[in-house]
Amino acid sequence: MFQYDAAKLKDQLLELLRLAATDLPQDVVDSIQAAHDNEPEASSARSVFGMILKNIELAREESTPICQDTGTNIYMVHIPEGVSMRKLTALIHEATAEAVEKSYLRPNAVDSITGKNSGNNIGEGQPYIHYEEWDKNTIEFELMLKGGGCENVSTQYKLPDVGLGAGRDLDGVYKVIVDAVNKAQGLGCAPGILGIGIGGDRMSSHMAAKNQLFRKIPDINPDSALAEMEDRLKKDLNTLGVGPMGFGGETTVLGVKIGSLHRLPASFFVSIAYMCWAYRRHSMILNTKGEVSYD
Amino acid sequence: MIKLQLPISEDAIRELKMGDQVSISGLMVTARDAAHKYIHENWPDWLVPVLENSMIYHCGPVVKKHEDGSWSFVAAGPTTSIREEPYEAAVMEHYKVRAVIGKGGMGETTLTGLSKSGGVYLHAIGGLAASLAKSVIRVHDVYMLEELGVPEAFWHIEVKDFPAVVTMDSHGGSLHKSIKAQSDEVAKKLIFG
Numbered sequence: 001m002f003q004y005d006a007a008k009l010k011d012q013l014l015e016l017l018r019l020a021a022t023d024l025p026q027d028v029v030d031s032i033q034a035a036h037d038n039e040p041e042a043s044s045a046r047s048v049f050g051m052i053l054k055n056i057e058l059a060r061e062e063s064t065p066i067c068q069d070t071g072t073n074i075y076m077v078h079i080p081e082g083v084s085m086r087k088l089t090a091l092i093h094e095a096t097a098e099a100v101e102k103s104y105l106r107p108n109a110v111d112s113i114t115g116k117n118s119g120n121n122i123g124e125g126q127p128y129i130h131y132e133e134w135d136k137n138t139i140e141f142e143l144m145l146k147g148g149g150c151e152n153v154s155t156q157y158k159l160p161d162v163g164l165g166a167g168r169d170l171d172g173v174y175k176v177i178v179d180a181v182n183k184a185q186g187l188g189c190a191p192g193i194l195g196i197g198i199g200g201d202r203m204s205s206h207m208a209a210k211n212q213l214f215r216k217i218p219d220i221n222p223d224s225a226l227a228e229m230e231d232r233l234k235k236d237l238n239t240l241g242v243g244p245m246g247f248g249g250e251t252t253v254l255g256v257k258i259g260s261l262h263r264l265p266a267s268f269f270v271s272i273a274y275m276c277w278a279y280r281r282h283s284m285i286l287n288t289k290g291e292v293s294y295d
Numbered sequence: 296m297i298k299l300q301l302p303i304s305e306d307a308i309r310e311l312k313m314g315d316q317v318s319i320s321g322l323m324v325t326a327r328d329a330a331h332k333y334i335h336e337n338w339p340d341w342l343v344p345v346l347e348n349s350m351i352y353h354c355g356p357v358v359k360k361h362e363d364g365s366w367s368f369v370a371a372g373p374t375t376s377i378r379e380e381p382y383e384a385a386v387m388e389h390y391k392v393r394a395v396i397g398k399g400g401m402g403e404t405t406l407t408g409l410s411k412s413g414g415v416y417l418h419a420i421g422g423l424a425a426s427l428a429k430s431v432i433r434v435h436d437v438y439m440l441e442e443l444g445v446p447e448a449f450w451h452i453e454v455k456d457f458p459a460v461v462t463m464d465s466h467g468g469s470l471h472k473s474i475k476a477q478s479d480e481v482a483k484k485l486i487f488g
Contacts, residue, residue: 044460051420051458059370059425068357068370068424068446103369106357107445115329117444149375149398149421164486175486182482185475187375187399189421236485240478245420246399247460248474278422 002080012292013095019282020143021065021104024056027216028279035251045249067278070105071145073127078140085131142283150188150276159268168268180272181237186246189276193255197271200261209273212257230256302348305413308393311461313468319457323350329447331382346390353397355446368431370424373398384408400471409465416463430457
C-alpha cells in the first residue's frame with residue numbers, strides 16, 4: 001500500500017502550484033525565444049516577444065504570477081492501487097487556499113448563480129481534478145493553469161460544416177482549425193498552442209483536446225498522419241499574420257497537438273483547446289520515500 | 296514614446312493615432328465584467344471624480360494585503376476587452392472616460408463611440424502581469440471589494456510609466472480591423488483553395 005506524509009505532501013503540492021504560476025516550462029520559453037528570433041528586426045512582433053521574454057524572467061526571479069489570470073487549475077493525477085482520491089483532493093484544496101494567501105494564485109472561483117467569489121479559488125468543479133490508476137508505485141500530479149481569455153476562444157465544431165465546405169475527413173478537420181484560429185485573432189493571447197481532439201462525444205472530445213496540451217512542444221506525434229497534419233497546420237496558420245497579441249507578425253501559433261478518439265457513426269466532433277503563450281504546466285512525481293521530482 | 300499624464304484632456308487624446316506607443320502615469324481605475332454590468336445598471340455618481348478624464352483598465356489583479364491594511368499589486372496584466380463591448384461606449388461617454396486599456400481590441404460600437412466622445416483604446420500586452428504590476432506604484436483605494444471580489448473590484452491605482460499601444464483611435468482607425476481583414480483573406484485561401 002502506497003503511503004505518504006500528508007502535511008509534507010501538501011507543501012509539495014504548494015510548490016507545484018508556485019512553479020506552475022511563476023515558472024514557464026523551458027520548452028515553452030525556448031519556443032517563444034525562437035519565435036522572437038524569427039520576427040524581423042524592429043518589428044512590433046519582435047518587440048512584443050522581447051517584452052514577453054522579460055516578463056517570464058521577472059516572474060521566475062520574483063516568484064510572482066506570469067499572468068494575473070491564474071486560470072482553471074487542471075490536474076491529471078495518476079495513482080497506484082488503493083490510494084484515496086478523496087484524501088488527495090482535500091490536500092490539493094488545502095494547498096490551493098494557501099497558494100491564494102501567498103499570492104501565487106488569484107481567487108478565481110465565482111458562484112455562477114450568485115456572482116460571489118469564494119475567495120480561495122475553491123468551488124464546485126474548481127479546481128478540476130481527474131484521477132487515473134496506473135501500475136507504477138508512484139503518484140504523478142500533472143498540473144496546467146489555463147486562463148479564461150484562451151478558454152473563451154476554445155471551441156468545438158461538428159462535421160460536416162457546410163459553410164466551410166468541411167467534410168468528415170482530415171481535410172475537413174484542417175479547415176475548421178484554420179477557421180477557429182482566424183476567428184480567435186489575438187483574443188486568446190496569441191501565439192497559441194492548439195490541443196485538438198478529433199472524435200468522441202462532445203465531452204470526451206474537449207477532454208481529448210485538453211489532454212494534448214500536456215505534451216511538450218517539441219515532441220512528435222507517434223501517428224505519422226497526425227504528425228504530418230500538425231506540421232502542416234503550424235506552417236499554414238503562421239501565414240495568417242495575426243502575430244503575437246494580434247499585432248501582426250510571423251508567429252500565430254507555437255504548436256499544434258492532435259489526438260483522436262473513436263466516435264459514433266452519427267457524430268464527428270473536432271474540439272480545439274486554445275492555450276495562450278503563457279502555457280503554464282508542471283508536473284510532480286511522488287515516490288514511496290516521500291521524495292518528489294518536478295518537471 | 297508619448298508620455299500621457301492623468302487626468303488628460305479630450306484634445307490631447309484626439310491627437311493620438313493608431314500605432315502610437317504611449318507611457319501612462321497618474322490615477323486610473325480597474326473595472327471588468329461585473330463592474331461594467333454594475334455601472335450600466337446604476338450609473339453611480341460616486342464614479343464621476345474617479346473616471347472623468349481618466350482611464351479604465353480591464354484588469355483583474357492578483358493583490359497582496361499588508362499588515363497595516365494597505366494593498367499592493369502582484370500581477371496585473373490586461374484581460375480580454377471585447378466582453379465589455381455592450382457597455383463601453385455608453386460608459387465612456389457618460390463619465391468622459393478618455394481611454395480604456397485592455398487586450399484584444401473592441402468592436403464597432405466602441406470604435407464609433409471613441410470618435411464621438413473623444414477616446415482611444417490602448418492595448419497592453421496580455422500575460423505581462425509581473426512586469427505591468429511594477430508600473431502600479433500605489434493602490435489609492437478599492438471600491439466594492441466585498442460585493443465584487445478581488446478580480447472584479449474597482450481598484451483605484453496610481454501608475455507610473457505604464458506602457459501601451461494605441462490600437463483604436465478617435466479617427467476611426469483600428470489595428471484589429473485591419474489585421475482581421477488581412478487574415479480573413481489568407482484563411483479564405485487556405486480553406487477554399
